[in-house]
Amino acid sequence: xxxxxNYENIDExxxxxxxxxxxxxxxxxxTGQAVASEExxxxxxxxxxxxxxxxxxxIDDEIxxxxxxxxxxxxxxxxxxxxxxxxxxxxxxxxxxxxxPVKKAEKPHKKKKKKRRKRNYTAYGGIVLATFVLCAxxxxxxxxxxxxRDVLGIEDNDNQFTIYVEEGSSTWDIAEQLYDEGVIQYKxxxxxxxxxxxxxxxxxxxDLDVAYNMSYADIIDDLMEARESKETVTITFIEGITLYExxxxxxDNGVCDADEFIYTFNSTAFGYDYEQYVSSxxxxxxxxxxxxxxxxxxxxVGDTAYNVAKKIRERTDDILTSDVIARAGEIxxxxxxxxxxxxxxxxxAGSVSDMPSVASVFINRLNNPEQYPRLQSDATTAYIDNIIxxxxxxxxxxxxxxxxxxxxxxxxxxxxxxxxxDAINAxxxxxxxxxxxxxxxxxxxxxxxxxxxxxHVANCELLGIM
Numbered sequence: 236x237x238x239x240x241n242y243e244n245i246d247e248x249x250x251x252x253x254x255x256x257x258x259x260x261x262x263x264x265x266t267g268q269a270v271a272s273e274e275x276x277x278x279x280x281x282x283x284x285x286x287x288x289x290x291x292x293x294i295d296d297e298i299x300x301x302x303x304x305x306x307x308x309x310x311x312x313x314x315x316x317x318x319x320x321x322x323x324x325x326x327x328x329x330x331x332x333x334x335x336p337v338k339k340a341e342k343p344h345k346k347k348k349k350k351r352r353k354r355n356y357t358a359y360g361g362i363v364l365a366t367f368v369l370c371a372x373x374x375x376x377x378x379x380x381x382x383x384r385d386v387l388g389i390e391d392n393d394n395q396f397t398i399y400v401e402e403g404s405s406t407w408d409i410a411e412q413l414y415d416e417g418v419i420q421y422k423x424x425x426x427x428x429x430x431x432x433x434x435x436x437x438x439x440x441x442d443l444d445v446a447y448n449m450s451y452a453d454i455i456d457d458l459m460e461a462r463e464s465k466e467t468v469t470i471t472f473i474e475g476i477t478l479y480e481x482x483x484x485x486x487d488n489g490v491c492d493a494d495e496f497i498y499t500f501n502s503t504a505f506g507y508d509y510e511q512y513v514s515s516x517x518x519x520x521x522x523x524x525x526x527x528x529x530x531x532x533x534x535x536v537g538d539t540a541y542n543v544a545k546k547i548r549e550r551t552d553d554i555l556t557s558d559v560i561a562r563a564g565e566i567x568x569x570x571x572x573x574x575x576x577x578x579x580x581x582x583x584a585g586s587v588s589d590m591p592s593v594a595s596v597f598i599n600r601l602n603n604p605e606q607y608p609r610l611q612s613d614a615t616t617a618y619i620d621n622i623i624x625x626x627x628x629x630x631x632x633x634x635x636x637x638x639x640x641x642x643x644x645x646x647x648x649x650x651x652x653x654x655x656x657d658a659i660n661a662x663x664x665x666x667x668x669x670x671x672x673x674x675x676x677x678x679x680x681x682x683x684x685x686x687x688x689x690x691h692v693a694n695c696e697l698l699g700i701m
Contacts, residue, residue: 518634
C-alpha cells in the first residue's frame with residue numbers, strides 16, 4: 236500500500252468522525268453535559284482505533300517527518316509524530332516530555348592514571364656494557380701501540396748522548412737508569428726483552444751511547460758488547476759565570492763547540508718544571524742565561540752539545556725545585572724574576588754575608604717605583620759592555636736599553652749571569668731593611684748601606700769612590 240493511500244484513508248476517517256461529532260452535538264445540544272461527554276468518549280475510542288489501524292499499516296518507504304510531524308487533530312488530543320518510519324499520535328504531555336529530555340546526572344570525571352612504561356633495564360645494561368667494552372678495547376689498543384712504538388724506537392728525537400753504566404749494575408738497575416734518562420718508558424718490558432735475548436746478567440758496565448729513537452733490542456745489543464771507557468774532563472763553572480764564558484770554557488777543554496752549545500742550551504726544552512717559567516722575550520740576549528747552575532761537572536771529551544746541555548740543565552733542576560718556585564710566589568715574584576734579581580745580587584755583593592742586605596736594597600726600590608723607578612746597578616752596564624756588545628754582530632740599542640737598569644724601569648729583561656744558590660736564597664729570604672743605597676769597598680769588599688741619598692754620598696766619600 237502506498238503512502239498516498241494511507242494519507243487518504245486517514246483523512247477520510249478523520250473527516251467522517253468530525254462530521255459525526257458535529258451532527259451529534261447539534262442534535263443533542265439540549266441533552267446536557269452528559270451526552271456531550273458520551274460523544275467525546277465515543278470519538279476518543281474511535282480515534283484510538285484509528286491510531287491502531289494506522290500502526291497496522293506497513294510503511295515501506297520512509298515517511299516525510301516534516302509533513303506528518305506537527306499535525307494536530309481537532310480534539311487537541313495530541314500531535315502526529317513519526318518514529319522509526321511509523322506515524323503515531325502523541326499527547327501534548329508526552330510531547331513536552333519529549334521536547335524536554337531529562338538530563339542524566341553526570342558522574343564525576345575520574346582521572347585516568349597514566350601507566351608508567353616499564354624501562355627495559357636489560358637493554359640499557361647491554362648498551363652500557365657494549366660501550367665499556369668498546370672503550371676498553373680502544374684504550375688497550377692505544378696502549379699496545381704506544382708500547383710497540385717505544386720498543387721499536389719510533390721517535391722523532393734523534394739526539395744522542397752518553398750514560399755511564401756502573402760496575403755491578405743489574406738488568407733492573409740499567410732499566411731504571413734508562414728510564415730516568417728518558418730513553419725508555421717501560422722498565423718491565425725492557426727487562427723482559429733482556430731475558431728473551433739472553434742478556435740478563437750479561438751486560439757490560441761503562442760508557443754507553445744512547446738516543447731517544449733507539450729500539451730496546453739495539454740498546455741491549457750495545458750493552459752486551461765490551462766498550463772502551465771514554466776520556467773525560469772536569470770543568471767548574473763559578474758563581475756568576477755567563478753563558479758566553481761557559482761556552483768558551485767547554486770549547487777550550489775539547490768538550491763541544493761553543494756556538495753549538497749556546498744554541499742548543501737556549502733552544503732546547505728538556506721537560507723540567509722550571510722551564511715553563513722562562514719567557515721568550517725578543518729583547519733577551521740568551522733565553523736561559525741565569526739557568527746554568529754553577530757547579531763542578533765531568534764531561535766527555537768530544538761530547539755532543541745536547542748531552543752537555545742536558546747534564547747542566549738537569550743539575551739546575553735539582554736547585555730550582557717546587558719549593559723554590561712556591562717561595563717566589565709567596566714574595567710576589569715569578570721564578571724568572573727571582574733568577575734575574577739573584578744575578579744582579581751575585582755581581583753586586585762583595586760577600587755571601589752581604590747578599591741578603593744587598594737584595595733588600597733592590598727589593599725596596601722595586602716596591603717603591605714612584606720614588607725609585609730604576610735599580611741603577613753598575614753590574615748591568617758591565618754586562619752590556621763586556622757581553623752584549625761583544626757577541627752581537629749587529630748592535631741593537633733596544634737590547635742594550637732593556638738590560639741597562641739606569642735606563643729601563645724595574646728589573647732588566649733577563650739575567651746578567653748565572654747566580655749561585657746563595658744569591659738565589661738571598662733574594663728568596665732577603666733582610667727586612669729601609670735601605671735604598673749601598674756601595675762596596677773595592678779593597679775589602681765590605682758593603683756600606685744607606686737609607687737616604689745624603690747618607691749614600693757620605694759613604695762614597697768615606698771610601699773615596701766619588
